[in-house]
Amino acid sequence: MSKEISKRKVEGEVVSDKMDKTVVVKVTRIKTHSKYKKQYKSSKRYKAHDQKNEYKEGDLVVIQECRPLSADKRWRVIKKIK
Secondary structure, eight states, X not given: OOOOOOXXXXXXXXXXXXXXXXXXXXXXXXXXXXXXXXXXXXXXXXXXXXXXXXXXXXOEEEEEEOSOXXXXXXEEEEEEOO
16 A cells, blocks of 8 residues: 655746756745734745756746755756746
């Protein structure tokens, strides 16, 4: 009995493709301040696996959580949006 675990998927922009088989993806989220209720942007950069080196800087992509692939790479690029 294998149980499928849903893994997180997020959209972001490729900001660096200088490494081999790795891209850096910047994910921007809109958060709301708990006290003042003002919305603000917060961004985080993830290193994602790109097996064929097909994604370039400026591409909008979807990344998915996966097992650890290196010391700081825990995401895999699924598809290109634009």
